[in-house]
Structure formats: C-alpha cells, structure tokens
Amino acid sequence: xxxxxxxxxxxxxxAAFLAWLVPGAGHLYIGRPVxxxxxxxxxxxxxxxxxxxxxxxxxxxxxEPWWFYAQxxxxxxxxxxxxxxxxxxxxxxxxxxxxxxxxxxxxxxTTGQIEVDKALEEQGIVLAQPxxxxxxxxxxxxxxxxxxCAFDAMILAMMGCGAEPKRNRESRHESRKEPQDG
Amino acid sequence: MIAWTIFYNPMTFSxxxxxxxxxxxxLAVAMVYRTLRIGDIRQLPIRILALxxxxxxxLALLGGGFWLLLRFLL
Numbered sequence: 155x156x157x158x159x160x161x162x163x164x165x166x167x168x169a170a171f172l173a174w175l176v177p178g179a180g181h182l183y184i185g186r187p188v189x190x191x192x193x194x195x196x197x198x199x200x201x202x203x204x205x206x207x208x209x210x211x212x213x214x215x216x217x218e219p220w221w222f223y224a225q226x227x228x229x230x231x232x233x234x235x236x237x238x239x240x241x242x243x244x245x246x247x248x249x250x251x252x253x254x255x256x257x258x259x260x261x262x263x264t265t266g267q268i269e270v271d272k273a274l275e276e277q278g279i280v281l282a283q284p285x286x287x288x289x290x291x292x293x294x295x296x297x298x299x300x301x302x303c304a305f306d307a308m309i310l311a312m313m314g315c316g317a318e319p320k321r322n323r324e325s326r327h328e329s330r331k332e333p334q335d336g
Numbered sequence: 337m338i339a340w341t342i343f344y345n346p347m348t349f350s351x352x353x354x355x356x357x358x359x360x361x362x363l364a365v366a367m368v369y370r371t372l373r374i375g376d377i378r379q380l381p382i383r384i385l386a387l388x389x390x391x392x393x394x395l396a397l398l399g400g401g402f403w404l405l406l407r408f409l410l
Contacts, residue, residue, distance in 0.1 A: 285346050
C-alpha cells in the first residue's frame with residue numbers, strides 16, 4: 155500500500171524552540187499531541203510542585219547558578235519563577251534592605267549573604283535544608299527532562315518522523331493478513 | 337506570624353518525610369522517558385508502572401546494599 159501523502163517535514167529549529175519554551179509543545183508541533191500533553195502535564199506538575207515546596211526563592215540565580223541553568227530548561231515555567239525571585243530582590247533593594255548590584259559578573263547583591271538571608275527570613279521566604287534540596291531537585295530535574303524532550307522533538311523533526319508511529323499490533327496483523335507476493 | 341502563601345513561602349518538612357518525595361520524581365522520570373520511547377501509546381500506563389517499579393526497586397536495593405556495607409563491613 156503506497157498511498158502515503160507527501161507532507162512537509164517540521165522545522166527542527168522551531169520544534170526545538172517550542173519544546174524548550176513550552177514543555178510538550180515540540181511534540182505537538184511535530185504531530186504527536188498525546189505525548190505533548192503528557193509531557194506538558196508531567197513537567198509542569200514537577201516544576202510547580204517544587205516551587206510549591208520551596209517558594210519564591212527556589213529559582214535563585216545569584217546563589218544557585220547551576221540549579222538555575224537546569225531550571226531555565228523548563229522554558230516559560232523557569233522564566234516565570236526567575237521573574238518572581240528577581241522581584242523579591244528588587245523589592246528588598248527598593249526598601250533599602252540590601253544593596254543590589256545591577257551590573258556584575260554573577261548578579262549577587264553587594265550586601266553579604268548573611269544580611270540577605272536575614273532580610274529573606276523576615277519576609278518568611280528564606281529557603282533552608284532539607285526543603286531547599288528537594289525543591290531545587292524537583293525544578294532542576296523538570297528542566298533536565300524538558301531538555302531531553304526538546305532533543306527528542308528536534309531529532310524527530312530532523313528525521314522527518316512527524317506523526318505517531320503505526321501501532322505495533324496493527325502492523326503485525328496487517329503483515330500476517332497480507333499475502334506474500336513473492 | 338506571616339501567612340503562608342503557595343509558591344511564595346516555603347513548606348517545612350522533616351528529612352525523613354523528604355525521603356518519600358523521591359517517589360514522585362521517579363514517577364516523573366519514568367513517565368517522560370516512556371512517553372518519548374514507547375511505540376504503541378496504548379501500552380504507556382503499564383510500561384510507566386513497570387519502569388517506576390524498576391527504578392524504585394533499584395534504588396531500594398542500592399540503599400539496602402550500602403546500609404549493609406556500613407552496618408557490617410565498615
């Protein structure tokens with residue numbers, strides 16, 4: 155049976171970008187909506203579960219840069235978390251509680267970490283162990299899993315494998331039914 | 337007393353309670369991995385549960401092995 159339609163292959167750059175920006179969107183774009191929905195829900199729940207545990211300081215660019223890079227792999231989720239955390243530092247700086255260094259190599263406030271922690275503790279948002287470790291692991295692993303999804307969507311788009319593969323059982327039945335033509 | 341707000345204030349739990357939180361992480365890893373790798377999407381739930389079981393079992397064996405090592409050999 156050779157009635158396959160000629161379809162345009164999805165662009166791998168668009169697939170990778172969409173997969174990074176919104177988890178699961180890359181798979182939706184290449185024609186795998188069920189997988190896209192599962193990835194969207196799983197990665198979103200994992201990231202926001204971590205944020206619920208750790209609060210606004212879970213994404214902490216100045217003091218936890220490696221976790222931050224992993225968290226940013228969740229795309230829009232990570233960006234929202236980063237904006238919330240950045241607003242906390244901006245608020246503390248506008249209140250005069252910390253000296254914020256706008257232009258620096260790592261973006262840390264010039265105020266010492268003890269003073270920063272004290273200011274965060276007064277707000278009730280300082281993050282301590284074991285919650286810090288668990289919350290950052292949840293959000294960071296969500297990011298790394300999304301990186302895997304983005305890579306998968308990109309490779310599938312490059313290979314031109316758009317839609318869902320034919321179900322194994324059906325294809326096995328079909329191959330049994332079809333007569334062997336020499 | 338500061339009111340607790342979700343996604344703003346952190347939760348508090350003991351290190352022992354934190355151990356149980358490895359289960360959802362393993363489930364999420366199994367879900368994502370199987371969703372990417374499986375051919376027939378109808379088999380997804382059972383394959384996810386199987387992989388979740390393997391991961392938890394492997395971690396339990398590893399933990400048990402290290403516990404025995406510390407308890408009796410070191």
